[in-house]
Amino acid sequence: MTAVAAAGAPLLSVERVVVRFGGVVAVGGVSFDVGRRQICGLIGPNGAGKTTLFNCISGIYKYNDGDIQFEGKSIHATPRHRMAGLGIGRTFQNVALFKTLSVRDNVLVGAHHLGRSGFVANALRLPFVRAEGRDAEARMRELLDLLDLTRVADTPAGGLPFGWQKRVELARALIGRPKLLLLDEPAGGLNHGEVDELEGLLHRIREHFDLSILLVEHHMNLVMRVSDKVVALEFGIKIADGTPDDVRNEPEVIRAYLGESDDAGAA
Amino acid sequence: MSGSNAAGTGALTAGRGAAVASVLGAAVAAAFLFSDYHLFQLTLVVVYAIAILGLTIVTGFNGQISLGHGAFYAIGAYTTAILMDRYDMPYWATLPFSAVVCAGVGFLIGLPALRLGGLYLALTTFALAVATPQVLKHKLIEDYTGGVQGIVISKPDPPFDLPIDADQWLYLFTLAVGCVMFLLAWNLLRGRIGRAMMAIRDHAVAAEAMGIDIAMLKTRTFAVSAMFTGIAGSLGAIAVQFVAPDSFSVFLSIFLFVGLVVGGVASIPGAIYGALFIQFVPNVADQLSKAAPGAVYGILLIAVLYLAPGGAAGFVRSMTRRLCRMVRPGG
Numbered sequence: 001m002t003a004v005a006a007a008g009a010p011l012l013s014v015e016r017v018v019v020r021f022g023g024v025v026a027v028g029g030v031s032f033d034v035g036r037r038q039i040c041g042l043i044g045p046n047g048a049g050k051t052t053l054f055n056c057i058s059g060i061y062k063y064n065d066g067d068i069q070f071e072g073k074s075i076h077a078t079p080r081h082r083m084a085g086l087g088i089g090r091t092f093q094n095v096a097l098f099k100t101l102s103v104r105d106n107v108l109v110g111a112h113h114l115g116r117s118g119f120v121a122n123a124l125r126l127p128f129v130r131a132e133g134r135d136a137e138a139r140m141r142e143l144l145d146l147l148d149l150t151r152v153a154d155t156p157a158g159g160l161p162f163g164w165q166k167r168v169e170l171a172r173a174l175i176g177r178p179k180l181l182l183l184d185e186p187a188g189g190l191n192h193g194e195v196d197e198l199e200g201l202l203h204r205i206r207e208h209f210d211l212s213i214l215l216v217e218h219h220m221n222l223v224m225r226v227s228d229k230v231v232a233l234e235f236g237i238k239i240a241d242g243t244p245d246d247v248r249n250e251p252e253v254i255r256a257y258l259g260e261s262d263d264a265g266a267a
Numbered sequence: 268m269s270g271s272n273a274a275g276t277g278a279l280t281a282g283r284g285a286a287v288a289s290v291l292g293a294a295v296a297a298a299f300l301f302s303d304y305h306l307f308q309l310t311l312v313v314v315y316a317i318a319i320l321g322l323t324i325v326t327g328f329n330g331q332i333s334l335g336h337g338a339f340y341a342i343g344a345y346t347t348a349i350l351m352d353r354y355d356m357p358y359w360a361t362l363p364f365s366a367v368v369c370a371g372v373g374f375l376i377g378l379p380a381l382r383l384g385g386l387y388l389a390l391t392t393f394a395l396a397v398a399t400p401q402v403l404k405h406k407l408i409e410d411y412t413g414g415v416q417g418i419v420i421s422k423p424d425p426p427f428d429l430p431i432d433a434d435q436w437l438y439l440f441t442l443a444v445g446c447v448m449f450l451l452a453w454n455l456l457r458g459r460i461g462r463a464m465m466a467i468r469d470h471a472v473a474a475e476a477m478g479i480d481i482a483m484l485k486t487r488t489f490a491v492s493a494m495f496t497g498i499a500g501s502l503g504a505i506a507v508q509f510v511a512p513d514s515f516s517v518f519l520s521i522f523l524f525v526g527l528v529v530g531g532v533a534s535i536p537g538a539i540y541g542a543l544f545i546q547f548v549p550n551v552a553d554q555l556s557k558a559a560p561g562a563v564y565g566i567l568l569i570a571v572l573y574l575a576p577g578g579a580a581g582f583v584r585s586m587t588r589r590l591c592r593m594v595r596p597g598g
C-alpha cells in the first residue's frame with residue numbers, strides 16, 4: 001500500500017459526519033482527527049452520539065453525510081467484515097463476546113482476518129493451516145499473559161465477571177494487529193483499583209503494539225490522564241477539541257457536564 | 268492452578284484418544300461378531316451418524332436451523348443410484364459426484380435462504396423436505412429416477428478376494444467412509460473456520476467486526492453440511508440397494524433433527540449417539556408396545572431430553588468428569 005503517501009496524513013480523519021436515525025440526528029456534522037500513536041479521548045453526556053460515531057468508524061453503521069477516512073481512504077463503501085483487515089479493531093460498550101467459547105477461542109477469533117485458510121485446507125489440516133494456527137496461538141498466549149487471563153484460558157467467556165470479560169475483548173481486538181483501537185467505555189463497571197490498572201495498561205498497549213487509541217469514556221480522571229487529546233460531544237455536535245487541559249477548562253464542556261450531576265464530580 | 272489445569276487438559280486429550288481408539292476397535296470387531304441383519308442395522312447407524320453430523324455442522328456449530336436435511340440425503344441417494352444404474356459406475360466412485368452435487372445444491376439453496384435467516388431458513392428447508400418426494404416422482408425426470416418405482420441397485424461385492432461376505436464388506440466400507448467424514452469434520456470444526464462458525468452463532472455483530480464474512484461463511488457451511496448429509500444418502504442407498512421417493516418423506520428430515528437434538532447439538536460424538544437413537548429406539552418402542560409404538564417413542568424421547576438436557580453428548584461428558592473425579596479424588 002501507499003504507506004509513504006499516507007505518512008503525513010492523520011491515521012483517522014472524521015469529516016463533517018452526519019448520522020440520522022429516522023428523525024433523530026444522532027451525530028450532526030462532527031470533524032476531528034486521530035494521529036498515529038495518539039490516544040484520543042471522546043467524551044460527552046449520555047446520548048451525545050459517541051457510540052454511534054464509533055459504530056460508523058468501525059463500519060457497523062453507515063453515515064448519511066460527510067466522510068471518514070482511514071489512512072487517507074474513505075471507508076464509506078468498505079464492507080463491515082473488511083474493517084478489521086484495514087486495521088481497525090474495537091471493543092463493545094456492553095461486551096460482545098462469544099459466550100459459549102473459551103477465552104482462548106474468543107481471542108483466536110480476533111485473528112480470523114489474518115488467516116488465509118479456507119474450508120478445504122482446514123478439513124485436510126494442510127501444513128500451512130497448522131503453521132497459521134501455531135502462529136495465532138503463540139500470540140494468543142502472549143496476550144493472555146499480558147492481560148492476566150492465562151488462568152481462565154479454558155473457561156467459557158460468558159461465565160466470567162464483567163471486568164474480566166472486558167479484558168478478553170481487549171485481547172481479542174489486539175490479536176488482530178489493529179492500527180487503530182476503538183475502546184467503548186473500557187472502565188465501565190470496573191472498580192477503583194482496576195481503573196488505575198487500566199490506565200497503565202493503555203499506555204503499555206500503545207508502546208507494545210504501536211497503535212492509536214480512540215477512547216470513549218465517562219470516567220473523567222482516566223480520560224484526562226491517559227489521552228493526548230480529547231474531543232467533547234453534546235447532542236451530536238462537537239463542543240470542544242484539544243489537550244485535556246484545554247477541554248477541561250472549556251466553558252461549553254463545564255456547562256454540559258454541570259447539567260449532569262453524576263459525572264461532573266469525577267472531572 | 269494453571270499447571271494442574273494444563274495437566275488436566277492433557278489427560279483429557281489422552282483419554283479422548285483412547286476412547287476413540289477403543290470405539291473404533293469395537294466397531295471393526297463388530298463386523299466379525301454380529302449376524303448379517305445386525306450388521307445391516309449397524310451400517311445404517313454409521314450412515315445416519317454421517318447424516319446427523321452434517322446437521323451438527325450447520326445447526327449445532329453455526330446456529331442455522333435446517334428442518335429439511337432429508338432432501339440432501341435424498342439427492343445423495345439418487346445421485347448414487349442413477350450413476351450406478353444408468354452409467355454403470357462403481358458404487359465407490361459415485362461418492363465424489365454425490366458430494367459435489369449435494370454441496371452445489373446446498374450452496375444454491377443456502378444463498379437466498381440465508382438472507383432470510385433464523386426461522387425463515389427453518390421453514391424454507393422444511394418446504395424443501397415436503398416437496399422432495401413429489402419432485403422425485405415427477406414425469407420430467409422419470410427416465411432417470413424411475414418414478415414411483417424408484418431404482419434397484421446391486422449389492423457391492425468385497426474387493427481383492429477378501430475372505431468376508433458382502434454384508435461385512437458393506438459395513439466396513441461404510442465405516443471407513445464414516446471415519447474419514449468424522450475426521451474431516453473434526454479438523455474443520457477445531458480450526459479457524461470452525462471457530463468462525465461458532466463465533467457467528469454466538470454473536471454475529473462481533474464476528475463481523477473480527478473480519479468474518481458472515482454471508483460467505485454461512486453459505487459455505489450450509490453447502491458443506493449438505494455434502495455430509497448427501498454422502499450419507501449415497502451410503503444409505505448402497506446399503507439398502509434401493510431408492511424410492513417415499514423413503515425420503517418429510518419424516519426423514521424430522522428424524523435427523525431428532526437425532527441431532529438427542530445426541531447433543533454442538534457435539535461431534537453426539538451425531539453417533541443420535542444415530543443410535545433414531546436407528547434403535549423405534550424398534551425398542553415397537554417391542555414395548557405393539558399397539559402404540561408412537562406413544563412409547565414419544566415418551567422415550569421426552570425421557571431422554573429430560574434426563575439429558577444437553578443431549579447424550581452432554582450426559583456422557585458430565586459422567587466422564589464425575590468418573591475422573593472419583594478416580595483422582597485429590598485432583
Ligand SMILES: Nc1ncnc2c1ncn2[C@@H]1O[C@H](COP(=O)(O)OP(=O)(O)OP(=O)(O)O)[C@@H](O)[C@H]1O
Binds near residue numbers: 024
Ligand atoms: N440504532 C439506533 N436507532 C435509533 N436511535 C439511536 C440508535 N442508536 C443510537 N440512537 C440515538 O442516537 C443518540 C446517540 O446515542 P449514542 O448511543 O451514540 O450515545 P452515547 O454518546 O454513546 O451515549 P452513552 O454515553 O449513554 O453510551 C441517542 O439519542 C440515541 O437514542
Ligand SMILES: [Mg+2]
Binds near residue numbers: 050052093
Ligand atoms: Mg455509548
